[in-house]
Amino acid sequence: xxxxxxxxxxxxxxxxxxxxxxxxxxxxxxxxxxxxxxxxxxxxxxxxxxxxxxxxxxxxxxxxxxxxxxxxxxxxxxxxxxxxxxxxxxxxxxxxxxxxxxxxxxxxxxxxxxxxxxxxxxxxxxxxxxxxxxxxxxxxxxxxxxxxxxxxxxxxxxxxxxxxxxxxxxxxxxxxxxxxxxxxxxxxxxxxxxxxxxxxxxxxxxxxxxxxxxxxxxxxxxxxxxxxxxxxxxxxxxxxxxxxxxxxxxxxxxxxxxxxxxxxxxxxxxxxxxxxxxxxxxxxxxxxxxxxx
Ligand code: ATP
Ligand code: MG
Numbered sequence: 001x002x003x004x005x006x007x008x009x010x011x012x013x014x015x016x017x018x019x020x021x022x023x024x025x026x027x028x029x030x031x032x033x034x035x036x037x038x039x040x041x042x043x044x045x046x047x048x049x050x051x052x053x054x055x056x057x058x059x060x061x062x063x064x065x066x067x068x069x070x071x072x073x074x075x076x077x078x079x080x081x082x083x084x085x086x087x088x089x090x091x092x093x094x095x096x097x098x099x100x101x102x103x104x105x106x107x108x109x110x111x112x113x114x115x116x117x118x119x120x121x122x123x124x125x126x127x128x129x130x131x132x133x134x135x136x137x138x139x140x141x142x143x144x145x146x147x148x149x150x151x152x153x154x155x156x157x158x159x160x161x162x163x164x165x166x167x168x169x170x171x172x173x174x175x176x177x178x179x180x181x182x183x184x185x186x187x188x189x190x191x192x193x194x195x196x197x198x199x200x201x202x203x204x205x206x207x208x209x210x211x212x213x214x215x216x217x218x219x220x221x222x223x224x225x226x227x228x229x230x231x232x233x234x235x236x237x238x239x240x241x242x243x244x245x246x247x248x249x250x251x252x253x254x255x256x257x258x259x260x261x262x263x264x265x266x267x268x269x270x271x272x273x274x275x276x277x278x279x280x281x282x283x284x285x286x287x288x289x290x291x292x293x
Pocket of ligand 1: 078129209
């Protein structure tokens, strides 16, 4: 496809390399430089506005769709990052989908079925709050969930590799057909997660967010980290890159995400369609008619 190289993954220290060399233990969970949180928020707001304008051009151009995938451990900050980064986008051209434990209807299909149903249309931005990656993360940490999936057969030694391959092929197919895919792993530390859970317990307005089961899951942290590392290495590719964003400082994280989203949309070089001479003459004629009425 001639347009294939029209889009390139924005550069970032947090881009997960495409050669399988990503080591989660070496990836920062906090800012890698001195930060002034107010200045970060101001910078992020400007980028949020720019993203709103870029979305209008994406919509007018009507060839691409943009899909931004968010994965994180609990309390990693997915919801608030999505809210802050995309507040400037017209809701008419924007859709957030959250993926929870699959329903009975969803379990009656292959694991990509529910994902395909939520893909953004051309001209629109789609955000996934959790995604098909849960199938190689939470399900890998809890392989007993596979029982509920009613697969004809499976082998725990090979199923994760097979799922990575399905996901790579699925994302390549989407990319070849006009979907721009960028994936964010919000990399929060075990200590910061504990602080955020404590705040959810102590602050009445945050109580509803607290889930007892999440505390149990902390015991499986190393299993999750292993699953994340393998998934990111197996599926970070030029047409669907992963970014492992330090998530312990929310303003820092949001700015990094906003910058990558903005640069992704900019690199498409979409613009309002140019009107040709014939159409311009038509506009001039309509203007005269309106003035005479
Ligand atoms: P928050 O991060 O704000 O707590 P959430 O995304 O965790 O929101 P919850 O309803 O708390 O929302 O949790 C959704 C749960 O569904 C998560 O624990 C996630 O791991 C689980 N889940 C998502 N997809 C699958 C799947 N394919 N199989 C099994 N569990 C899944
Ligand atoms: Mg939760």
